[in-house]
Amino acid sequence: MPKAIIAPSVLACDFANLQAEATRMVKNGADWLHLDVMDGHFVPNITMGAPIIKCLRPCTEAFFDCHMMVADPARWVEDIAQAGGNMYTFHIEATKDPVSVIHLIHKHGMKAGVALKPGTPVEAALGDVAELADMILIMTVEPGFGGQKYKEECVAKALTLRQRYPHLDIEVDGGLALDTIDSSAQAGANVIVAGTSLFGAPNPHEVITTFRNKVNEAQKQWIQ
Numbered sequence: 486m487p488k489a490i491i492a493p494s495v496l497a498c499d500f501a502n503l504q505a506e507a508t509r510m511v512k513n514g515a516d517w518l519h520l521d522v523m524d525g526h527f528v529p530n531i532t533m534g535a536p537i538i539k540c541l542r543p544c545t546e547a548f549f550d551c552h553m554m555v556a557d558p559a560r561w562v563e564d565i566a567q568a569g570g571n572m573y574t575f576h577i578e579a580t581k582d583p584v585s586v587i588h589l590i591h592k593h594g595m596k597a598g599v600a601l602k603p604g605t606p607v608e609a610a611l612g613d614v615a616e617l618a619d620m621i622l623i624m625t626v627e628p629g630f631g632g633q634k635y636k637e638e639c640v641a642k643a644l645t646l647r648q649r650y651p652h653l654d655i656e657v658d659g660g661l662a663l664d665t666i667d668s669s670a671q672a673g674a675n676v677i678v679a680g681t682s683l684f685g686a687p688n689p690h691e692v693i694t695t696f697r698n699k700v701n702e703a704q705k706q707w708i709q
């Protein structure tokens with residue numbers, strides 16, 4: 486049974502104090518750090534790349550969950566691996582050959598995630614992709630910006646995946662908060678990305694603990 490993993494998105498942090506903000510979340514119980522890489526082509530925004538990840542790497546042992554919102558996913562695999570990325574999650578919409586990108590990511594010693602935009606049907610990830618990937622990311626907002634409204638309709642994709650792949654890591658990303666976590670947890674997502682709701686929380690430890698408890702409780706229905 487996949488365990489609950491809470492991954493704060495540093496997109497919502499004060500980038501002028503990235504080290505302190507990232508380590509604060511780890512101290513408050515975060516399992517992973519979700520690093521949103523945007524190239525200004527796949528999405529209409531630019532955030533960070535390998536140089537920032539390289540600087541952050543020595544600051545924490547945390548697992549770096551790199552969400553690659555880039556037009557050429559294969560192009561950045563080596564750079565992110567060398568910078569210290571652990572999970573390389575690319576968008577299925579950005580390539581005609583997701584299987585070869587997954588193999589390239591594994592060749593560079595990282596776990597491979599495959600992300601689906603809200604408008605992409607779950608069928609795109611079924612079969613080879615879900616069987617080869619280490620994680621599927623179901624976007625619950627249009628990629629490109631934090632602080633957007635959660636799209637609950639997207640989590641039906643997570644349920645389809647959970648019913649077929651009981652041991653797969655399924656991540657949700659976009660608008661996750663105390664008032665939206667239930668539908669994602671109930672749909673079988675076990676990796677929870679949250680930016681605004683965690684970096685804006687007076688007590689992030691409490692929110693992280695609530696997210697974790699909701700996921701672990703929901704996962705019991707899939708015990709094999």
Ligand SMILES: O=C(CO)[C@H](O)[C@H](O)COP(=O)(O)O
Nearest residue numbers: 628629631632659660680681
């Ligand atoms: O991938 C992303 C946006 O493209 C971010 O990870 C996501 O939006 C998290 O931020 P928030 O919790 O504020 O929605």
Ligand SMILES: [Co+2]
Nearest residue numbers: 494521552658
């Ligand atoms: Co993200």
